[in-house]
Amino acid sequence: MIEQDERDVASKHxxxxxxxxxxxxxxxxxxxxxxxGSANLAPASSHFALGRMLVLGLExxxxxxxxxxxxxxxxVNFPAASQWTHVERLAGxxxxxxxxxxKAEQYEFEPHKFQxxxxxxxxxELVSVPRVAQAPLQLxxxxxxxxxGVAGIYxxxxxxxxxxxxxxxxxxxxxxxxxxxxxxxxxxxYRHFYDRGGEVGWTRKSPLATPPAAVDRWxxxxxxxxxxxxxxxxxxxxxxxxxxxxVAEILTLSSEHEIRWARVQLAIEGG
Ligand SMILES: Cc1cc2nc3c(=O)[nH]c(=O)nc-3n(C[C@H](O)[C@H](O)[C@H](O)COP(=O)(O)O)c2cc1C
Numbered sequence: 001m002i003e004q005d006e007r008d009v010a011s012k013h014x015x016x017x018x019x020x021x022x023x024x025x026x027x028x029x030x031x032x033x034x035x036x037g038s039a040n041l042a043p044a045s046s047h048f049a050l051g052r053m054l055v056l057g058l059e060x061x062x063x064x065x066x067x068x069x070x071x072x073x074x075x076v077n078f079p080a081a082s083q084w085t086h087v088e089r090l091a092g093x094x095x096x097x098x099x100x101x102x103k104a105e106q107y108e109f110e111p112h113k114f115q116x117x118x119x120x121x122x123x124x125e126l127v128s129v130p131r132v133a134q135a136p137l138q139l140x141x142x143x144x145x146x147x148x149g150v151a152g153i154y155x156x157x158x159x160x161x162x163x164x165x166x167x168x169x170x171x172x173x174x175x176x177x178x179x180x181x182x183x184x185x186x187x188x189x190y191r192h193f194y195d196r197g198g199e200v201g202w203t204r205k206s207p208l209a210t211p212p213a214a215v216d217r218w219x220x221x222x223x224x225x226x227x228x229x230x231x232x233x234x235x236x237x238x239x240x241x242x243x244x245x246x247v248a249e250i251l252t253l254s255s256e257h258e259i260r261w262a263r264v265q266l267a268i269e270g271g
Pocket of ligand 1: 027040041042043044045046047057058059061062063064065087088090091092093094095096107188
C-alpha cells in the first residue's frame, strides 16, 4: 500500500516557485541582550544542531543579530506546540529602533518583548541573558562565530550550548534524556503552526529504543533473532542459534514498549 502511494507521488511532481522554503522546523525564541542591558526576544525557526553546537539563521538588520555581534550570549527557548499564540504575538514586532525601512510596513518597535508575548524572563545560570520561563526546553549558549550568509540577508550564528534545562514533564525520570513521546515542539511549516503527529518509528541509536531483555541477552550471547508477527496485544520473536539454523525458543512479548519495539523491527526489515 505504501509502495503504491510512493509510486503515485513520484509520477505527479511539477515545478513550483514557492514564496518560502520553510519545510517544517521547530520554532524557537531567541533571547539576546540589548545595548541598554534589557532582553530582546524574537521568534525564529531556521536552525540545526550537531553535538553541542547550534547553528541559527538570523536575518541581517534584526535586533537579535545586532545584539549577538555585541554581546555574545543567548538563550534558545523551544516552546511547546500549545504555546503558539505567544510566538505569534511577537510576529509583528522588532527590538530595532527605528524599524528598518524594509520592515516598516509590517513591523513596529517593541522594547518589552517578554511582556508583549505574555511570557516571563527567568535568570539563566551560566549566561547573563534570561530564559523563557514557560518554554519546556531552554538552552543557554555562547556565540563562537558569526558568518555572514552569501546573499547578505542573514548571518549564521554558531553557538555552543553550555546548559540545557528541560521541564520535568518532558524529561525521562532519573536520566538525562528527553522523552520524545512527551515533547511536542511547535513546528513551523510554510507559515502555519503544527503540533507533531504520532511516532512512526525510531533510529537504533535512540537511548529509549532498548530491545526486550531476553532478546538483548540472546544477541549478546551471539544468537540471532527475528520478529515473526506483531498485533495490538502481543509480538512473537524467534530466537535461533548463531549458525542461523534451528529455532531455540519462541518469545511472546506483551508490554507496550516491547510491542512497539517489535513493530519497529518488522518495519525496518520490510523496508
Ligand atoms: C514563526 C516565525 C519564524 C521565524 N523564523 C525566523 C528565522 O528563522 N530567522 C530570522 O531571522 N527571523 C525569523 N522570523 C522573523 C523574526 O522573528 C522577525 O524578523 C523579528 O522582527 C526579529 O526581531 P528582532 O529584530 O527584535 O530580532 C520568524 C518569525 C516567526 C513568527
